[in-house]
Amino acid sequence: xxxxxxxxxxxxxxxxxISAVELxxxxxxxxxxxxxxxxxFITITEEQALSQAKLADQKIARGEATLLxxxxxxxxxTFCTTGIKTTCGSKALANFxxxxxxxxxxxxxxxxxxxxxxxxxxxxxxxxxxxxxYFGPAKNPWNLLNVPGGSSGGSAAAVAARLVLxxxxxxxxxxxxxxxxxxxxxxxxxxxxxxxxxxxVAFASSLDQAGIMAKTAEDVALILQAIxxxxxxxxxxxxxxxxxYCKNLEQPIQGLKIGLPKxxxxxxxxxxxxxxxxxxxxELEKLGAKIVHINLPHTKLAIPTYHVIAPAECSSNLxxxxxxxxxxxxxxxxxxEDLYIRSRSASFGDEVKRRILIGTYVLSAGYYDNFYLQAQxxxxxxxxxxxxxxxxxxxxxxxxxxxxxxxIGEKTRDPVSMYLSDIFVVPINLAGLPAISLPCxxxxxxxxxxxxxxxxFTEEKLCNVxxxxxxxxxxxxxxxxxxx
Numbered sequence: 001x002x003x004x005x006x007x008x009x010x011x012x013x014x015x016x017x018i019s020a021v022e023l024x025x026x027x028x029x030x031x032x033x034x035x036x037x038x039x040x041f042i043t044i045t046e047e048q049a050l051s052q053a054k055l056a057d058q059k060i061a062r063g064e065a066t067l068l069x070x071x072x073x074x075x076x077x078t079f080c081t082t083g084i085k086t087t088c089g090s091k092a093l094a095n096f097x098x099x100x101x102x103x104x105x106x107x108x109x110x111x112x113x114x115x116x117x118x119x120x121x122x123x124x125x126x127x128x129x130x131x132x133x134y135f136g137p138a139k140n141p142w143n144l145l146n147v148p149g150g151s152s153g154g155s156a157a158a159v160a161a162r163l164v165l166x167x168x169x170x171x172x173x174x175x176x177x178x179x180x181x182x183x184x185x186x187x188x189x190x191x192x193x194x195x196x197x198x199x200x201v202a203f204a205s206s207l208d209q210a211g212i213m214a215k216t217a218e219d220v221a222l223i224l225q226a227i228x229x230x231x232x233x234x235x236x237x238x239x240x241x242x243x244x245y246c247k248n249l250e251q252p253i254q255g256l257k258i259g260l261p262k263x264x265x266x267x268x269x270x271x272x273x274x275x276x277x278x279x280x281x282x283e284l285e286k287l288g289a290k291i292v293h294i295n296l297p298h299t300k301l302a303i304p305t306y307h308v309i310a311p312a313e314c315s316s317n318l319x320x321x322x323x324x325x326x327x328x329x330x331x332x333x334x335x336x337e338d339l340y341i342r343s344r345s346a347s348f349g350d351e352v353k354r355r356i357l358i359g360t361y362v363l364s365a366g367y368y369d370n371f372y373l374q375a376q377x378x379x380x381x382x383x384x385x386x387x388x389x390x391x392x393x394x395x396x397x398x399x400x401x402x403x404x405x406x407x408i409g410e411k412t413r414d415p416v417s418m419y420l421s422d423i424f425v426v427p428i429n430l431a432g433l434p435a436i437s438l439p440c441x442x443x444x445x446x447x448x449x450x451x452x453x454x455x456x457f458t459e460e461k462l463c464n465v466x467x468x469x470x471x472x473x474x475x476x477x478x479x480x481x482x483x484x
Contacts, residue, residue, distance in 0.1 A: 001026060002162035002483060006071050006219040009165065013060055013070045020056035020070030024049045024114050027072045031116060031163050034482060040138045040148075040157040042077050043085050044117040052114045059112055067222055069112030074167040076155050077118040078125055079105050079210075080199040088201050089121040089133040089151075092327045092347035102199025103231045104168060104210050111226040116164055120154030123349045124318065125170055125203040127151050128178060128421050129411065132351040137408055140183060141480040142446050146405040149179030152213070156183040159213045162483045166214035166223050172204050173306050174425025176211030177437035181400030181449020184439045184478060186466065187213040188220045191457050192432035193238030195224075196231035204313035205236075207306075207429045216476055217438060217466035221245035224459060243460050249467040254288030256465065259393035263299040264424055270403040272443025277399045280440035280450045283473055284397075284465075292393050296385045301378050302427040303419055308362050308375035309430070314352075315359030321347065354415065383431040390455040395465060398424050400437040400449030428453055436462045439475040447478075 012018050028046055035041050056070035080086050080098035087093045120138040130153030131137045138154045140146040141161040148157040152169030156179035159167050169176040171189035180187025195210040212223045225245050231237040323329040323343025333339035362371035411418040428435045440450035454462045470476050
C-alpha cells in the first residue's frame with residue numbers, strides 16, 4: 001500500500017477498498033516502526049490524524065471528496081499549525097504552539113488531507129544536511145549513515161521511506177530540491193509568490209518559498225493545485241491565474257528546447273552523477289526534446305551572493321526571538337540585556353548564530369554598500385541571465401547536486417564545503433524561478449536528482465516534462481530497502 005501514488009489511493013478510497021481511517025492507521029504504524037531509525041518526524045499527530053480521517057470518510061460517503069481527501073501527508077515543522085507544536089527544529093521554539101494555521105496548512109486541510117505529523121528540519125531552515133536540527137539529524141533512508149539533505153530533510157526522508165504520500169517543505173536556497181535529489185523523490189519549488197508564505201516561519205523573506213515533495217510529478221501537481229494562488233494575508237503572494245496543473249501532464253514534449261548551461265558542468269561533478277545525468281538527457285532526447293547550449297555567466301557568483309543576502313534577512317527575521325514574547329527564555333535574568341543575551345545564546349545553534357553574525361555585519365554602517373548592496377546588484381545580473389536564456393529555450397536542465405548524499409558529520413566542520421553542495425539550486429531562488437527535482441539514477445548506490453528549471457509561473461510545464469520522463473523511465477519507482 002505504501003508504494004501507491006496519491007491518485008491510486010484516492011481511487012481506492014473512492015471505491016471503498018479502504019477507509020481513510022484505515023489508511024491513516026496503516027501509515028501511523030509505519031511511522032512508529034521506522035521513525036526511531038530515521039528521525040524524520042519531530043511530532044506525530046496521531047489523535048488529530050484519526051479525527052481528520054473520520055471526517056474524510058464522511059465526506060467520501062456524502063460524495064463531497066476531492067482527490068486529496070483522506071490522503072496522509074506531513075508538514076515541515078516551519079509551517080504554523082493550530083494546537084500542534086511548531087519548533088522550526090530549534091530549542092528557541094521547542095515548546096511553541098501556534099494559535100493559527102499557515103495558509104498552506106489551511107488549504108490542505110480544506111482539501112481533506114490527513115496530517116500525520118511535523119517533519120524534522122535544519123534549525124530555522126539554515127543548513128544543507130538536516131544536521132543543525134536541535135532534535136538531531138534525520139537519516140537518509142537509502143543509507144542511514146548519510147544525510148537526507150536540508151533543510152527539508154525530514155520531509156524528503158519521510159516520503160522516500162514511504163511514511164507519507166507527500167510532504168511540504170520550504171525552499172530558500174534549494175531546501176526542497178536538494179533533499180529531494182539526495183533521497184530519490186520528486187520535489188518542486190514554485191515561482192516566488194505562487195504559494196503563500198503566510199504562517200511559514202521566515203528565514204530569508206525574499207528567498208523563502210513553500211514547496212512540495214512526493215513520489216511522482218503527478219502527485220506534486222495534485223498538491224500544488226490545492227495550495228497555489230493569491231493569499232490576501234501575504235503581501236508577496238502573486239495575483240496570477242492558477243492553471244489546472246494536471247490537465248496537460250500527458251502532453252508530448254516533442255520539440256521541447258532544453259537549455260544546458262556550460263557553467264554548471266564543471267570538474268567538480270561526481271562521475272556517477274554525470275553518467276546518470278547524461279542517461280536522463282538521452283531519454284529526453286528520445287522523447288523528442290532538443291538540446292540547446294546556453295550561457296549563465298554569473299552562476300559562479302550565486303553562492304557568495306546568497307550567503308550575503310540570506311544571512312542579512314535572517315538577522316532581521318530572527319530578532320523577534322528575544323525571550324520576551326514567546327519561545328525559550330533564560331532563567332532569572334538580571335536585566336533586559338541579560339535576558340536577550342542569555343536567551344538567544346542558549347536557544348540558537350552554531351549555524352544560526354553564524355548566519356546572524358554575518359547578516360548583522362553586512363548590514364552594518366560602512367559595510368552595507370560594499371556587501372549587501374553589491375549582492376543585490378549581482379542578484380539582478382543572475383536574474384537577467386535566466387531571462388535571456390529563456391528567450392532561447394523552454395526549460396533548463398542540470399544535475400540537482402554535484403554529488404550524492406554525503407556522510408553524517410562529514411562536512412560539519414567545513415561550512416563552506418557544505419554551502420557548495422547547493423551550488424546548482426541556489427541561483428533559482430535568487431531569480432525567483434520555479435524548478436523541480438526528480439530521480440534520474442544512482443551514484444555510489446545513492447539517488448541522483450535531475451533538476452529542471454522553468455520560466456516564471458511555468459510549473460505546469462515543469463510537471464509535464466517530469467511526468468513524461470517518469471512515464472518512460474523507472475527511476476522514481478526505485479525504493480530503499482527500509483520501505484519493505
